[in-house]
Amino acid sequence: MVRTGLFLEPIWQEEQGLDGLHHRDLLFSLGNGTACELEIGNYRAQQDDALWILQLLEGPRCEADLDECLSCDLYPAPLLDTNAHHQIEHRKSGGRGPRKRRISPWDPMFFGKWGNDKYIRRKNNSRWTAEEVKILVAGVSEFGVGPWTKLKKKYFKSSIRTAVNLKDKWRNLLQSYQGHLQKKTLLYLDPPLVEQIRDLAVKHPHPKRKYK
DNA sequence: TTAGGGTTACTC
DNA sequence: GAGTAACCCTAA
Incomplete structure (x- = not known):
C-alpha cells in the first residue's frame, strides 16, 4: 500500500x-x-x-x-x-x-x-484462529446468541472483530458443526470445543428467518 | 443493533 | 465447479 x-x-x-x-x-x-x-x-x-x-x-x-x-x-x-x-x-x-x-x-x-x-x-480479511473461536464460544456460553455487541465489549474489546463479525463467525461455525454430519472444515478445532459448539447450538438455536 | 441473504476470494 | 469462510448490505 x-x-x-x-x-x-x-x-x-x-x-x-x-x-x-x-x-x-x-x-x-x-x-x-x-x-x-x-x-x-x-x-x-x-x-x-x-x-x-x-x-x-x-x-x-x-x-x-x-x-x-x-x-x-x-x-x-x-x-x-x-x-x-x-x-x-x-x-x-x-x-x-x-x-x-x-x-x-x-x-x-x-x-x-x-x-x-x-x-x-477490504478492511480486515483476517482469518479466525482457533483461540479466537474458543473465546467466541466462551462468549456465546455466557451471553447466548444475539447480544453480539455485549459479547464484543467483554471478549473482543481490543480486537478487530466487530459485532457483525462475531455473528457471522458463529453462523459459519453452526454451518460447519451443527448436527452430526461432519463437514470439511478448514480450521482445526479441538474436539471438546466442537462438542461445546454443538451443545450451544442446541441450547441457543439460531433465530428464525427475519424476513422472506 | 441484529438477522439473514448475498457477494467474493480462495482452495481443492 | 463446489465448498468454505469472511465480509457486505439492508430490512426490521
Whole structure:
C-alpha cells in the first residue's frame, strides 16, 4: 500500500445553499494539483470515511502525508492491511485472501492513483484462529446468541472483530458443526470445543428467518 | 443493533 | 465447479 505525493490540507468553506441554509463544506488538497470536496452532511453510508478524514485533519497533523497515515496507527481500522498474518505458511485451503470492496467517492483513495479502480482491499480479511473461536464460544456460553455487541465489549474489546463479525463467525461455525454430519472444515478445532459448539447450538438455536 | 441473504476470494 | 469462510448490505 504505497502511494506517494498525496497531502491532505483542510479548507473549510461556508456557503449558503439554494435552500437558504448554510452548509459547511470541507475541501482538501491532494498536493498533486487536484482538490477534492467533501460535503459534511447528507451522507450516511460514508460517514465512517468522513469521520476518518476529519479525525485526520483535526488531529495533530493538519497536513498529513497520506502514506504515513496509512502505514501508522493514526487511524488503524479502515485502511490498514491487516491481512499480513493471513499469508503465513500455516494457512490452510479455502477461505479467502485479500479481498476488495467498492471504494467510496468520499474516500480519499478515490482520488488517488487507484481512481480508475473501483475496488480496494477490504478492511480486515483476517482469518479466525482457533483461540479466537474458543473465546467466541466462551462468549456465546455466557451471553447466548444475539447480544453480539455485549459479547464484543467483554471478549473482543481490543480486537478487530466487530459485532457483525462475531455473528457471522458463529453462523459459519453452526454451518460447519451443527448436527452430526461432519463437514470439511478448514480450521482445526479441538474436539471438546466442537462438542461445546454443538451443545450451544442446541441450547441457543439460531433465530428464525427475519424476513422472506 | 441484529438477522439473514448475498457477494467474493480462495482452495481443492 | 463446489465448498468454505469472511465480509457486505439492508430490512426490521
